[in-house]
Amino acid sequence: MVEQTRRHNVEARWNKSVASVPSIFSRLLALSALRDANTGRYIHYGLALAIGDDATHELLNNSHQQIFDQWQTLTLPAQLVDLKGHLRGVAQETDAFGEVFTSRSSRLAHILTTWVQTQPYRNFVPLSASSLSRDAFLINMTSLVALLRNRFSEEAGVSGQHVPE
Numbered sequence: 001m002v003e004q005t006r007r008h009n010v011e012a013r014w015n016k017s018v019a020s021v022p023s024i025f026s027r028l029l030a031l032s033a034l035r036d037a038n039t040g041r042y043i044h045y046g047l048a049l050a051i052g053d054d055a056t057h058e059l060l061n062n063s064h065q066q067i068f069d070q071w072q073t074l075t076l077p078a079q080l081v082d083l084k085g086h087l088r089g090v091a092q093e094t095d096a097f098g099e100v101f102t103s104r105s106s107r108l109a110h111i112l113t114t115w116v117q118t119q120p121y122r123n124f125v126p127l128s129a130s131s132l133s134r135d136a137f138l139i140n141m142t143s144l145v146a147l148l149r150n151r152f153s154e155e156a157g158v159s160g161q162h163v164p165e
Contacts, residue, residue: 010050011059018063023086024071025079031064032124040127064126072133076140083144087111106156112149121145 021027034042041053042060051059074082090111091104115121121141125134 007051007055010047014047014059014063018067023082023089024067024074025082025086026089027067028064028071028124029086031060031067032126034060035064035123035127037123061126061128065128068124068126068129068133068137072137076144079140080144080147084148087148103156105152109149109152109156112145112152115145116149 018027018031021030031042034044036043042057042064044056044060047056047059071079071082087108088104091107119142122138124141125137129137
């Protein structure tokens with residue numbers, strides 16, 4: 001009973017922590033980053049100390065699937081707004097680009113050009129997602145990234161970064 005109460009308290013704190021991340025897309029990215037690419041297991045040392053490795057994996061896997069499902073229920077325009085919110089935060093955090101880019105739009109165009117090339121969002125899908133959900137996510141993300149890249153490239157006046165029509 002004590003162990004169940006402890007796990008419940010840890011899960012409640014975890015869910016509160018995840019909910020504090022401002023963008024659904026940012027939550028999805030953060031949760032996918034906790035999954036080991038070689039084993040597919042979710043790893044979080046603080047949680048594992050509190051509830052054990054298996055319970056941590058289960059909690060993070062469930063959280064990842066819930067956030068993925070939440071993202072999938074958004075309309076495409078709502079996904080666009082949420083993704084833009086995430087990217088604004090990334091652009092503010094990317095001081096390493098500093099003097100290379102003259103504007104936030106050119107910085108975002110560069111980030112999205114990299115995304116077109118590397119497709120990091122392929123790793124944001126939980127392993128438990130259905131193939132239909134995975135395919136829908138990837139189609140939407142490919143479209144959203146191309147749309148935003150073109151938009152930010154145009155705003156920045158950056159040439160040669162447009163996705164072919």
